[in-house]
Amino acid sequence: MAEGKDKVSESASDTPTVNVEEIIVGQNAMDTVSDRVKGLDANRYATKKTVAQGMLDIALLTSNASQLKYVLQVGPKHEFYTLLVVLISISIVLQALSAIVALVLGSILNINRQPDHRKAEILNDTSLAFKILSITINVVISILSSIRMDQYALLTV
Numbered sequence: 001m002a003e004g005k006d007k008v009s010e011s012a013s014d015t016p017t018v019n020v021e022e023i024i025v026g027q028n029a030m031d032t033v034s035d036r037v038k039g040l041d042a043n044r045y046a047t048k049k050t051v052a053q054g055m056l057d058i059a060l061l062t063s064n065a066s067q068l069k070y071v072l073q074v075g076p077k078h079e080f081y082t083l084l085v086v087l088i089s090i091s092i093v094l095q096a097l098s099a100i101v102a103l104v105l106g107s108i109l110n111i112n113r114q115p116d117h118r119k120a121e122i123l124n125d126t127s128l129a130f131k132i133l134s135i136t137i138n139v140v141i142s143i144l145s146s147i148r149m150d151q152y153a154l155l156t157v
Contacts, residue, residue, distance in 0.1 A: 057095060060138065064092050067141060080144045087144075091137045098130040 068088045071078055078084065101123050109116045109123070 057099070060134070061092065061095050064088050064095070064138070064141075067145065068092070070145075079147070084141060084144055087137050087141050091134050091141065094130045094134040094137070098127050098134070101127040101130065 068085070071081060071084045071088065075081065105120060105123050105127070109120045111117065111120050
């Protein structure tokens with residue numbers, strides 16, 4: 001037990017001294033670390049997220065256009081022809097409205113101004129509702145399209 005106390009006292013007496021030059025070099029190292037942290041900018045993340053979301057919206061719009069083309073080519077022979085044409089058209093309109101709302105949010109409203117906060121929040125919620133409805137409709141479209149494909153596969157076997 002006495003040995004442990006001696007070691008503590010020895011380590012306490014061996015306190016390191018700090019050189020002023022080391023502090024200055026340490027500050028340069030801190031600047032480098034802070035530069036790396038600045039690379040993780042929240043604004044840059046939000047921009048990347050917005051671009052990715054826009055690309056997914058374009059992919060969904062392209063998918064809807066392709067589905068509409070297919071249904072129109074098959075024509076009334078398709079079991080759910082009218083329903084699919086209506087649902088795909090509604091989905092495309094909702095996506096277009098969501099894009100218009102996004103343009104208004106991005107170009108007209110300034111979220112840095114307090115009076116625009118409430119308007120931006122309402123438009124953001126509206127855009128979200130349009131997207132949720134569009135995705136829900138697309139799930140139904142996919143289900144109805146797969147039913148037709150399954151029946152076609154059974155007839156060709």
